[in-house]
Amino acid sequence: MRPTPAALRRTARAHFTDPTKRRGLLVAFEGPDGSGKTTQRKLFKTWLKSEGYDVVTTKWNSSDLIKPIIKSRKTVRALSPEEFSLLHGADFRHRVEQVILPALWEGKLVIADRFLFTGLARDVARGLDLDWVLKLYGPLLWPDLVFYFSVSPVTSGKRVTATRMPSFYEAGQDVTQVDDPVESYQRFIARVIREYDSLALIFNMITVDAEQTIGEQHRLIRRLFLEGRERPWSDWNADAVAEWLGNAGNGTRR
């Protein structure tokens, strides 16, 4: 007989609150392009390994199943804001089921280089409704810690364009209708950062001043992680884990 959702939620709670085991932790790094979060993520991962953590990294738009579908459509610039949002939502959901939850279940520490807040900030900056987009990501899986790398639109623009030209969707050219990618990026990233700043307040993210030196940021992240890692498991995650457990009977887990 199939276990009921309530039974699956009980199993999830029992597993993640078992005091005899090191529970899995999910740490998300969020922020606009050029905020330096990937540099910090790599430093953080190296440090965590030296501390004995088993670390798994997952990046935005990296599902083996969905990424090729998105890539081919981005290449021909064929995505509307809704399609862009829904396909990234599918990519995220697949990674939650295939990468993030299996690792958390095994007690690993998952670092997400961008999480669902990236989808929310970009989609809302593209004119979509926050409530609609947020619900697409349900059942929600909340990270234990979210570091938000705060940077000004000017700094983001300078850092991104110093080495390369922003891509069509990265520059938001699908919604700004501006031909010059650099100019479009400046306009679009200002909108994205405005949304990020709101989300950081709403969802209680830990804001890191990404205009500080790399060393200063890294030391801050270490300290805040050590303070935050003992937080209790969030029961809000019970639905997401229960659904995954229900699916896991056949093929969900690689």
Added chain:
Amino acid sequence: MTKKKTRKPKAALITVDGVDAAAVLAEARSALGSGARGGISRWDASGVFQELAVADEAAGRPSARTLLLLYAADLAFRLRWQIRPALAEGRTVVAAPYVDTAVAFGRAAGIERAWLVNLFRFAPRARKRRFVHASSAHAAAVKDGFVGFSGDRITAGAVKGGRRRIVADTAAQLRRLDRGN
């Protein structure tokens, strides 16, 4: 001089939903009628599922929720390139399948109604909704279309019995939706 009044053609969105892709298409042709100015918008016009069909098995199977997000992405494509332009020209469009097939599939897979309602909030309401029903025995043999395709690929922990079970349960959900129509 008197101007001859020209009657603006009436745009209409008609939807046909069901688990059997061939029967849905036949019903869509009948709904469109011969000589009608319009067309049929079919599942996977965007090719998302074609690409999924050739994906490496090692990429991991999609869950019902992931498949529904992809279905919605495909429907957004169909609305943008097929359905809305035709309606804007005053034509009749038969969307076969449309939202009801996906909602029925999601309910059969145990997904909550509120999530499904939100997912398809962007899709306009149809003037007429038609359903093509299949008996349990017939539904079990269905392999084509969104439901048959998904039944073969879905992570089946939530739908023990695999494709036959999910197709039959979707058919039952569609009968419920039709009764509430």
